[in-house]
Amino acid sequence: MAKEYYILIDGEKVPVSEEVYRAFKRPVWAEKKRRQREQENGTTPLSLDAFTKAGLNIPSDQALIDEIVEDKLLLDMLFEALATLTDDERNLIDALYFNEQTIREYARLNNTNHTNVIRRHKRIIEKLRTILKKYL
Numbered sequence: 001m002a003k004e005y006y007i008l009i010d011g012e013k014v015p016v017s018e019e020v021y022r023a024f025k026r027p028v029w030a031e032k033k034r035r036q037r038e039q040e041n042g043t044t045p046l047s048l049d050a051f052t053k054a055g056l057n058i059p060s061d062q063a064l065i066d067e068i069v070e071d072k073l074l075l076d077m078l079f080e081a082l083a084t085l086t087d088d089e090r091n092l093i094d095a096l097y098f099n100e101q102t103i104r105e106y107a108r109l110n111n112t113n114h115t116n117v118i119r120r121h122k123r124i125i126e127k128l129r130t131i132l133k134k135y136l
Contacts, residue, residue, distance in 0.1 A: 077136075
C-alpha cells in the first residue's frame, strides 16, 4: 500500500504526490534543522537588528543611488579629461590602465627607455589632475 501525502492549505488537507509534498516541506525542514544547529552550537540567528545593535549601519537605498550617480559623474569627467590627451598620451594611458601593461613592457614594445616612459606618465597624470580640478 502506497503512502499518502497531504499538505494543509487554508485549513484543508489536500492530497499531493510525494514529490510535491517534499518540495512543499523542504523549506520547513531546512529552517527546523538550522534552529537545531543553532541550539547545538549555542549561536544566535543573524538579523538586521543584531547588526544595528552591534553598531553596523546599513546604508539606505538613497545613499547607494547617490554613490552610483556620483561615480557616474566622476567617470564622465574622467573620460572628458582623457579625450583632451594627444594620441601618444592616450596610447600610454590605455596601455598602462586599460591593457594592464607595465611601464617596462610599454617601453620595450615602443623601443624607448622605461625612465622616459615614467616621466611621460607623470606629466600625463599631472595634466589629467589639472583638468579634473577644473570640474571639482
